Amino acid sequence: MQGRDHIPISNRPDPKPFSRRHTPRYYVQRVRDSLSTRVSKFICATLLSFLAVVAIITFVLWISLRPHRPRVHVHGFSISGLNPGSEFNNAQIYFNLTTRNSNQNIGIYYENMNGSAYYRDHNIGSKPLLRPFFQEPKKTTVVGGVLGGPTLKISDALWTDMLGDKKAKRTVVFRFDLTAMIKFKISMWESKHHRMHANCDVAVGPDGSILDAYRDKRCPVYFS
Ligand SMILES: *[C@@H]1O[C@H](CO)[C@@H](O)[C@H](O)[C@H]1NC(C)=O
Numbered sequence: 430m431q432g433r434d435h436i437p438i439s440n441r442p443d444p445k446p447f448s449r450r451h452t453p454r455y456y457v458q459r460v461r462d463s464l465s466t467r468v469s470k471f472i473c474a475t476l477l478s479f480l481a482v483v484a485i486i487t488f489v490l491w492i493s494l495r496p497h498r499p500r501v502h503v504h505g506f507s508i509s510g511l512n513p514g515s516e517f518n519n520a521q522i523y524f525n526l527t528t529r530n531s532n533q534n535i536g537i538y539y540e541n542m543n544g545s546a547y548y549r550d551h552n553i554g555s556k557p558l559l560r561p562f563f564q565e566p567k568k569t570t571v572v573g574g575v576l577g578g579p580t581l582k583i584s585d586a587l588w589t590d591m592l593g594d595k596k597a598k599r600t601v602v603f604r605f606d607l608t609a610m611i612k613f614k615i616s617m618w619e620s621k622h623h624r625m626h627a628n629c630d631v632a633v634g635p636d637g638s639i640l641d642a643y644r645d646k647r648c649p650v651y652f653s
């Protein structure tokens with residue numbers, strides 16, 4: 430009938446010895462130790478708060494200075510001469526887009542810009558657009574032009590497909606891309622170059638003019 434607690438006397442651990450008396454040096458050391466712990470804790474806390482403040486300031490600056498990408502809209506797009514019996518070399522594509530700098534305090538340098546038309550992912554024409562220019566904040570620039578003659582290269586097969594789309598679906602779907610090299614200007618500082626792409630989906634009706642569903646639509650913009 431031996432319970433767990435019944436340990437034979439001889440096996441009991443020795444009673445704790447009285448804490449020994451410490452020398453004054455020991456106490457001085459202890460005070461020093463606790464003082465240095467407190468000092469290093471204080472330094473750590475100060476450093477951490479400082480870092481936190483710096484991080485918050487950086488974040489706020491970054492949020493307020495972060496450039497917004499340009500906003501590109503397609504307003505007009507049409508193809509003329511898309512008729513059976515007509516040659517594609519007589520065809521012309523008219524386009525009218527705008528690019529807006531929606532930033533409050535950031536200017537944009539456009540160093541060069543190309544417009545390209547695609548049909549079924551085939552490039553059917555490209556040309557350089559506008560001269561290099563600087564766009565002030567909150568300004569909109571019209572980007573318009575014509576692709577035709579040497580700048581419009583449609584193969585016989587694609588031309589036939591376009592005529593087929595027009596006849597069968599009463600609509601022809603294109604894509605118009607704007608590619609530009611841009612730099613942001615924030616006060617005295619200029620960013621590095623970014624290659625900007627805007628992809629505008631457009632569809633024309635039987636008369637060759639953009640359908641209302643595609644007019645004034647915003648084009649997705651990305652950088653590469
Ligand atoms: C292009 O679109 C803009 C904005 O809608 C318009 O003000 C301008 O007159 C258009 N230009 C042409 C040539 O259609």
Ligand SMILES: *[C@@H]1O[C@H](CO)[C@@H](O)[C@H](O)[C@H]1NC(C)=O
Binds near residue numbers: 608609
């Ligand atoms: C525009 O096209 C020209 C000639 O093909 C090319 O040298 C230039 O890099 C292009 N620009 C952009 C921004 O893609």
